[in-house]
Amino acid sequence: MKLWGGRFGKETDALANDFQSSIHFDQRLYREDIQGSIAHAEMLAESGVISRADAGTIVQGLKGILRDIEADKITFSPDNEDIHMNIEALLTHRIGDPGKRLHTARSRNDQVALDFRMYVRREIGTVIGQLLELETVLCRRAREHQGTVMPGYTHLQRAQPVSFAQHLLAYAAQFRRDVTRLEDCQKRLNECPLGSGALAGTTYPIDRFQTAEALGFDRPCGNSMDGVSDRDYALELLSGLSILMMHLSRFSEEVILWCSWEFKFVELDEAYSTGSSIMPQKKNPDMAELIRGKTGRVYGGLMGLLTVMKGLPLAYNKDMQEDKEPVFDALDTVELCLPVFTGMIATMTVLPENMRAAAGRGFINATDCADYLTKKGMPFRDAYTAVGRLVAACSGAGKTLEELTLAELREISELFEEDVYEALRLENCMALRQSFGGPAEAETARQIQEVEAFVQARKQ
Secondary structure, three states, X not given: OOOOHHHOOOOOOHHHHHHHOOHHHHHHHHHHHHHHHHHHHHXXXXXXXXXXXXXXXXXXXXXXXXXXXXXXXXXXXXXXXXXXXXXXXXXXXHHOHHHHOOOOOOOHHHHHHHHHHHHHHHHHHHHHHHHHHHHHHHHHHHHHOOOOEEEEEEOOEEEEEEEHHHHHHHHHHHHHHHHHHHHHHHHHHOEEOOOOOOOOOOOOOOOHHHHHHHOOOOEEOOOHHHHHHOOHHHHHHXXXXXXXXXXXXXXXXXXXHHOOOOOXXXXXXXXXXXXXXXXXXXXXXXXHHHHHHXXXXXXXXXXXXXXXXXXOOOOOOHHHHHHHHHHHHXXXXXXXXXXXXXXXXXXXXXXXXXXXXXXOOOOOOHHHHHHHHHHOOOOHHHHHHHHHHHHHHHHHHOOOHHHOOHHHHHOOOOOOOOOHHHHHOHHHHHHOOOOOOOOOHHHHHHHHHHHHHHHHHHHO
């Protein structure tokens, strides 16, 4: 007989029971379910709803079940639908009547909302920790390559000279925002739904502030209907994870390009590459490609849950059972991708000579040439046009701007002098970009320090 079987005169159809059962995926909430039940039992005793003796028996029974689950001594039954009913059934079987008192003043609606919030809160901490490790690696690699010149791109066309450090730190800035988005989500979800009951609270003299404090929440949810019926925190998490995966995917795409023979800016470590079954020369960036592909999987979880929630009236509906699998899958995916990506970046070999050679082609110092003329007194728009004519001439002659003679330069403008060659040297072009956030070494050093301080503040 189901725990809710008093109303019913027959058992659930076997196929229907399997259809509605969630134990095959929500069993991972066992720890949170037991923690919440312990806090609930202790509160019930403190409030005089059940005896202290019964509460003590319940708590010891739950701790025993937890030990047995973690020792892999328990097999959950699909007949009990979900993790909540499985644990309650186990408890009642072990301790008898006191176990039947545990569910006083609560519903599965507030129970599952509690477990899910606690699980999400914990897993956010895991993802943040992994992001901080990635940030640490990016800072280390950036510090190694503050003077490494590479082409910066717009429209995937060579644009202006930057350092490899600057490029890495751009992603470090994005991952910092990913951390703070997850932290914001963690703060907003940290209200305790336990005590909301099915939707309308309870007539028992419970202390919701006690259970909230015991379980590490800032406060109870302020509205009992809201406490059991919304999953905006799960959607916010999926949104944050989707944005994070988008950043990982963009970075992965660049790694894929960089390790191709067309670029050859980096070479991936063999531990993070695969070969071909037929082409013996191949070294494939499969880890980066898989991360790029798995991004769509996380996006799908977000869109799926948004679609589930969009038409639900208040309060709880069974549709909301579909909230957990997309969140579980997204978290599993992200927590798998991050350490692999971090290891790939930590171990890849950077090829500065190839980056410098690529930067020497494509006229990426053209803006600097225009700035040179502007600083000599020419209006920028006129300087822009003059340099455009130089680029056109160089393209026809197969030369770079630096390879033009002073006489050739002065055919365009008498303002050119010998010092133009220093202005056009790529290392100088990069070093002179000292504006806040730029690629000059002093600025990349500041950015590294900021990221390192950000990481350290969260590891204390």
